[in-house]
Amino acid sequence: DIRMTQSPSSLSASVGDRVTISCQASQDINKYLNWYQQKPGKAPKLLIYDASNFETGVPSRFSGGGSGTDFTFTISSLQPEDFATYYCQQYDDFPLTFGQGTRLEIK
């Protein structure tokens, strides 16, 4: 199975900050990586697919990059509605696997 490791597991930041989350795959997954946002009590929401492509309607302050085994997810200027948990997910091979999540909290 492909193991996805996110870092950090949690992060405290302020409105307006730039934050970056990392996701590392245990083997080469090309560009087959997605990022999701989940708010408490809600279903996850797709933000980024194919490592760097925006889902329709996603604000441009969100961005993704990387390929192979190392990926990043960046929020350029945090907004109040961005405080949530973020997950990466690989879809290069079955079983499809998620990172353990990064909880983004208000400082």
Next chain:
Amino acid sequence: QVQLVESGGGVVQPGRSLRLSCVTSGLIFSSYDMNWVRQAPGKGLEWVARISYDGSDKYYADSFKGRFTISRDDSKNTLYLQMNSLRAEDTAVYYCVRDQGRIFDYWGQGTLVTVSS
């Protein structure tokens, strides 16, 4: 708009069975691969199973092979998950998820399954 509505969750005793349903609307259901993803209380996301658009291919995470069965009824625009031999560790919210090339673009609101005696 696309809607996925899960049902069938509840409290069940260990060792018993439960069948989850996901009724879909706003999409051509028969054109899409579909998945179940679960989330234990306070934990992360875990992919459970996937079924191809025509039902010919099914994939499962190892933890669920032999116990869970994914299926679909295109005449009812409905996805199912039959769960047998349930364990306490199967307690989770189960999400129905539409799949576009293994990208999970639409999620239901989830249904909570609690396995407890």
